[in-house]
Amino acid sequence: MDFDIDRLIREEVKDLPIYNPGKSPEEVARELGVFGCVKMASNENPLGPSPRAMEAVREELPSAHIYPDGNSIELREALSRKLGVAAENIVVSHGADEAFDLMAFAFLGPGDEIVVGDPTFTSYELAALTMGAAVVKVPLRDYRQDIPAMLAAAGERTKYVVLCTPINPTGTTVSRHELEEMLESLPPNVLLVLDEAYVEYVTDPDHPDALAYLAGQPRLVVARTFSKVYGLAGLRVGYVITSLPVRDALEKVKLPFNVNRLGQVAALAALDDEEHVARSRELNERGKERLYRVLEETGFAYIPTQANFILVNNGAYPDLFERLIANCVIVRAGEAIGVPGHVRITIGDDAQNDMLERALRAITGGG
Ligand SMILES: Cc1ncc(COP(=O)(O)O)c(C=O)c1O
Incomplete structure (x- = not known):
């Protein structure tokens, strides 16, 4: 046969x-x-990579036979000090990419939708399609995400909207006013995912500090990475900052040891190397x-x-x-x-x- x-x-x-x-x-x-x-x-x-990150990896190598800390506690605590958010609000991921998979695993199935810009980074779409969800693509306008159109596209079936800022592939950003408009006008049961993979490069003073909105916004999910300004793309470390209910959902679907030992120590050292x-x-x-x-x-x-x-x-x-x-x-x-x-x-x-x-x-x- x-x-x-x-x-x-x-x-x-x-x-x-x-x-x-x-x-x-x-x-x-x-x-x-x-x-x-x-x-x-x-x-x-x-x-x-930062020379300090390389040194940390060399020092860690002899421990490669031991499983990593599945909760990346040291790294979460260092991020907590750096960013001024509680460590319990942080999930460390295998690159920011894993964060988009975790979002899809935790929240999407057939019949659900997400709303994204078009074009935008493809991982959101691939993760959603893998789970059988539909992807509503809202064309960019003047190379920028069209916030009113994305809001209008969020309906009954929408589980989350993704804003990428700065957005790959055009390099434009979402303004403070636009983020606030999104947070105020999205239906209460729709999550807002911000992909901030490139945020450390932003020089525009009108770019929002997304973390300042976390307190009153349980549905806000911010994804960042060590792949870009921290120079660790080959080690695959990212992180998500979000509310405790969303964190719990992501923790349930993540692999037990999602970030390896070398990645964790490199990220810790890189974070310190201002x-x-x-x-x-x-x-x-x-x-x-x-x-x-x-x-x-x-x-x-x-x-x-x-x-x-x-x-x-x-x-x-x-x-x-x-x-x-x-x-x-x-x-x-x-x-x-x-x-x-x-x-x-x-x-x-x-x-x-x-x-x-x-x-x-x-x-x-x-x-
Ligand atoms: C907008 C955006 N988000 C996320 C990523 C993926 O980052 P990571 O290497 O942390 O998975 C990239 C990589 O190019 C990107 O352009």
């Missing part, structure tokens, strides 16, 4: 797309024969101003960003993604992330930005 996967696999899972991350330099070398590329595609920290965070932010600001100038000089329109990446309009070069690769610079193709006609470029260090500048000038004939 033939093996028939379709009789086994859940209906919801059959048609799920497989997440397709940005290309690595190794892939580009293998597939296209272009060697020595820089990767400016996945919004990683070009400074790397100098590394400050240098990372400063490098990003300097790189941003430089890339804005280069893009202007080479004739590319871009969306001003509050994150560590810039969304750039392909303009006269529909194949900009391929042309950049031919010039040894890997960026993220807009088609893959819901913004055809654009590329998303991670702001690099000086050497990476040099490569990008050279590539853009070569493509456009100088600028």
Whole structure:
């Protein structure tokens, strides 16, 4: 008898797309024969991990045979001191990504809906679809999340609305006023999930301090990560700050040892290394101003960003993604992330930005 996967696999899972991350330099070398590329595609920290985090990992390695603390207590306490929220309101996760899975496991099933921007980071959608829930996508307006339209889209079946701020892939933010409007106008039984993966890069003084709203808002769920400004994307540590009832629900569905020992100690050390965070932010600001100038000089329109990446309009070069690769610079193709006609470029260090500048000038004939 033939093996028939379709009789086994859940209906919801059959048609799920497989997440397709940005290309690595190794892939580009293998597939296209272009060697020595820089990767400016996945919004990683070009400074790397904090030296203190690396030291902490080295010290922890001999204990790798012992299970980690399933409650990440030390890290939660350090986050509590840093953020001024109680440790009991924090759940440490396997990257912010796990937080979106936990939300879906805990709250979604067939017949439920979530509301998200379109385009936005795909993990919310994939997690919801896996659970058989529907995803209501509200188009961005001028590259920003359309708060009134998202509010209007939240109905009887809606379990939660996700706002990403700054939003991947455009780098725009939700203002204080917009967050307040959302919190005041959402039906009481709808959760509001804020994805703040890039919040440490924000310089706009009108960006809300989401944590200041937690006290009166049991339905607010804030997800953050050590993958971006803290430079630990490879160790997979994120966290959620939320009310006790939501925390309890998330704890029920999380794996017992969701964050490994190396990730926990690295995150603890990175949290303390304020100098590394400050240098990372400063490098990003300097790189941003430089890339804005280069893009202007080479004739590319871009969306001003509050994150560590810039969304750039392909303009006269529909194949900009391929042309950049031919010039040894890997960026993220807009088609893959819901913004055809654009590329998303991670702001690099000086050497990476040099490569990008050279590539853009070569493509456009100088600028
Ligand atoms: C908006 C957004 N949220 C979450 C993540 C995932 O973060 P993590 O590495 O913590 O899973 C990313 C990664 O690029 C992102 O862009």
